[in-house]
Amino acid sequence: MSTAQRVRALAAIRLSANHDHTTSPGRQREADEKAADALGMDIVGWAEDLNVSASKVSPFDRPELGDWLSRPNEYDAIIWWRLDRAVRSMSDMAELAKWAKAHRKRLVFAEGPAGGVFELDMISPFGELIMLLLAFAAQMEAQAIQERVTGARAAMRSMTRWPGGQPPYGYQLGKNPKGAGYVLEHDEDAAKTVKWMARQVLAGTSVSEIARKLTENPETPAPRDHVRRRAKRDEVGAIWMDTTVKHILTSPAVMGQLMHKGQPLRDLATGEPRQVGDPILDRATFDEVKAKLAARTNGLAGVPRRDTKAMLLGILVCAHCNGRLYRKPPPKARPNGKPRYECTGQARGGHCAHKPSMRADWVEEYAGRKYLEAVGRFREYVDISHGGYDPTLELEDVQEELSQHMRDRDLFKSKAGQQEWRDRAAALESRLAALEAAEAIPPRVERIYSDRTFADGWNASHDPLARRALLLAVGARVVLSTGAVGDVGGLDESRLTFSVGQHVDPEVDALEDTAYQASH
Numbered sequence: 001m002s003t004a005q006r007v008r009a010l011a012a013i014r015l016s017a018n019h020d021h022t023t024s025p026g027r028q029r030e031a032d033e034k035a036a037d038a039l040g041m042d043i044v045g046w047a048e049d050l051n052v053s054a055s056k057v058s059p060f061d062r063p064e065l066g067d068w069l070s071r072p073n074e075y076d077a078i079i080w081w082r083l084d085r086a087v088r089s090m091s092d093m094a095e096l097a098k099w100a101k102a103h104r105k106r107l108v109f110a111e112g113p114a115g116g117v118f119e120l121d122m123i124s125p126f127g128e129l130i131m132l133l134l135a136f137a138a139q140m141e142a143q144a145i146q147e148r149v150t151g152a153r154a155a156m157r158s159m160t161r162w163p164g165g166q167p168p169y170g171y172q173l174g175k176n177p178k179g180a181g182y183v184l185e186h187d188e189d190a191a192k193t194v195k196w197m198a199r200q201v202l203a204g205t206s207v208s209e210i211a212r213k214l215t216e217n218p219e220t221p222a223p224r225d226h227v228r229r230r231a232k233r234d235e236v237g238a239i240w241m242d243t244t245v246k247h248i249l250t251s252p253a254v255m256g257q258l259m260h261k262g263q264p265l266r267d268l269a270t271g272e273p274r275q276v277g278d279p280i281l282d283r284a285t286f287d288e289v290k291a292k293l294a295a296r297t298n299g300l301a302g303v304p305r306r307d308t309k310a311m312l313l314g315i316l317v318c319a320h321c322n323g324r325l326y327r328k329p330p331p332k333a334r335p336n337g338k339p340r341y342e343c344t345g346q347a348r349g350g351h352c353a354h355k356p357s358m359r360a361d362w363v364e365e366y367a368g369r370k371y372l373e374a375v376g377r378f379r380e381y382v383d384i385s386h387g388g389y390d391p392t393l394e395l396e397d398v399q400e401e402l403s404q405h406m407r408d409r410d411l412f413k414s415k416a417g418q419q420e421w422r423d424r425a426a427a428l429e430s431r432l433a434a435l436e437a438a439e440a441i442p443p444r445v446e447r448i449y450s451d452r453t454f455a456d457g458w459n460a461s462h463d464p465l466a467r468r469a470l471l472l473a474v475g476a477r478v479v480l481s482t483g484a485v486g487d488v489g490g491l492d493e494s495r496l497t498f499s500v501g502q503h504v505d506p507e508v509d510a511l512e513d514t515a516y517q518a519s520h
Contacts, residue, residue, distance in 0.1 A: 009041040009108070010075040012065050013048045014085045025050065028081040035079050035110035035117045044075055054088040059096050069099065077106035162276050168253035169223045170194045170280045172230075184256060184277025187230075191280045193220050197249055198281055198289050207293070211240040223248075250290050255279040263401050266427040270434065284443070287393045310341075311364050311464035312478060315471050318343040319481035319497075321352035327360050341480070356482045362491040367471065367478050368458065370498035375474055376455035381447050391438040398435060402428040475501020 011032040013025050025048060036043050047064040060066050068074075078100075080086045086107075087093045100107055112118020162182045167173060170193075174185035193214070200210050214220045221229055222238035229235060248254060256277035257264045264273035281289070310327035317324055323343055330337030342357040405425055412421045457470060479497040 007039070007041040007077055007106070008044045008075045009036050009039075009077045009079050010068055011036065011043045011046050011079045012068075012085065013046065013050075013081070014052055014054060014062070014065070015050045016053045028085065031081045031110035032079045035108055038117050039077075039108065039119070041077060041079070041108075043079070054084060054086070054092075058092050059086060060099075072099075072103040072105065075105075077108055079108040079110060081110050083109055083112075162258075166227065168251065168259070169226070169248050170254060171256075171277055186278065186280060189219075190223075190226060194248060194254060194280045197245055198285060201249065201289050201292050202285075207242045207245045210245050211242050214240040214245075246293060249281075249286075250293060252286070254281050255283065255286055263404075266424065266431060270427075270430055272431060272434075283394070291393065309464050310360075311468045311471075312341060312360075312367055313468065315367065315468070315476050316341055316363060316478045316480060318352060318354070318356060319479045320354040320356070323352060325357070325480060343480075354482045356480050356495070358480055358495070359491075363478065363480065363496065364464075366491060366493065366496055367476065367498065368467065370478075371471060371474070371476060371500075372455050372458060374498070374500050376453060376458065378454055379449045380452050380454055380457055381449045391435045391440060395432070395435040398428060398431050402432065477501065 011029070013028045013032070015025060015028075029046075033043065035041075045068065047062075047068045049062040049064045052062050060069055078086075086109075087096060096107075099105075107120045109118045162173060162176075162184055167184055167187075170187060170190045171184040172187040172190075173182040176183045197210055197214075200213075201207070215222070220240075221235060222240050223244065224238040225235040251259065252264045252273060253259050255273075256275050256279045257273040258276045259265065266273055279286075312325070313327065314324060321343065325341040325343050327339055328342050329339050339360040340357050341360055341363055343352055343355045402425070405421070405428060409421060412418045454470070454474075458467065461467065477499050481495050483492050483495045
C-alpha cells in the first residue's frame, strides 16, 4: 500500500496517575504503534493526557484529546491502547460514538476484549451496540475500583498509622510501635527548621526574608531537595518560596495530624484530629503563628526593618504628619557634611508641608541619653510567654471545614462514599460541640530579671542595630517638630519629645528596682 493510500491515525494516551508503571505512557505508545502498523495506518499525531481520570473527564474536555477532536479533518482514525483509556462511562461513550459517526471516524483499540487489535466501525448500528456494551462493562469496573479504593482509604484513615505517600516536611517514617505499618516521627533537621521558621514569624520576620535566609543556607535545602538529599540522590537546586514557608507553617500537618485533601482527618467518635506523629509545633504556637501570618496578609501588622544602619528607623517620627524620618547621607556637593534624619513629607500617602529634619548624630545622642534616663537604672528582663488555650481559632477552622464538607455532599455517588461523607459530618459536629463547651485558658507572661541593667546593655555595644533593638524593646518613640532656627546653635531639645511604651511598667519596675538596690 502506498503512503498516499495509508490511513491517517491519531494515537491517544491517557493516564490517571503519572506514576502508574503498569499503564505507563511508554507501554501505551508502543501498543498504539504496533496496532497502526498492523492496520496499515500512519500516526500523524499524539494526544497525550497524563493525570487525567476517564471517570471524571470526558474525552472532549481533556487538554490534548479535546483539542484534536475539534479538528476531525486531520486524521481518519483514533487508536487507544484499551477501551478504558478512552472512556469509563456509557454517557461519554455515547457522545464519542455520535461524534465518530458524524465524522466517519474509525475507533481502534490495540488490545481489545479478545486480546488482539479491535476496531469499531461506527457507521454500523452493530458497532454502536458493541461499543455501548463495552462502555457499560468499563463503567461497572470503574465504579467497583472506586468503591474498593474508597473503602481501603477509609479503613487506613481510621487507624493511627501513616496511610502512605510522602510525609509532610518536618517528618519521616518510623516503625509503628502498635503494630504493622508506619507512623510519623520527627526528621531532626527539618523539624529544627520548622521551629526556627515559627520563631522568626513570631519575632516579626517576613516570610520572604525567611525564605531568602533558608535558600542562602546550604544546611537548609528546600523540601524537594531535602528529600533527595536524605535519599542520597542528586539535588535539583530547588529554592524556598514564600508560599512554601507559609504552607508549612499554616498546615495542621505540622502538629502531627493526618491530612486528607487539605483538611485534618478526624476520629469518627470525637471529631478530634487523628495524630500520626508528635507535634513539631504545639497548638498554641501554631495558632499564634497562623494569626500573625493572617494579620500580615490583611495588612494589620507591620514588619520591622532589619536591613538598615539607622538607629532610629521606626522610632523617630514627624510631629506634623506622624510619618517616619529616614537617615540620609550628606549630598555629594557637601562631602564633609553630616547624615541627617529627614521627613519625606509623604507619610500615609498624604503631604507634610513642614518636613522637619535634624543631624543624625545629635538626635541619636539625644535618644540614647533619654533612654538611659528613663530605664537605664532598671535591670534587664526577659518576658516568657506561657500560651494558654483559646478554642476560638480551631472552632473557626472546624466550622469552615464543616461548611465545605456540606457543599461537597453531591460529589459522593457510591454507597461507600456516601457513608464516608456521613461519618465525617458526624465527626465534625462532635468536635464542634466539644470546642463550644471548652473553656479558654488565658495566656500569661512571666518576667525574669537579669543582674544587668538596661544601661549595662546599652554601653556594652555601640552597634546602631543593637541599640535600635533595645529602643524598640521598650517601645521608645522620639517625635521631632520644626524649629524657627533649624540647626543653628546646636541641638534644640525643645523640638524633641521622648517616651517609652508599655513594655516598661514604671510602678512595678520601680518596686523591683528598690528591692534589688536594697539587696546589694
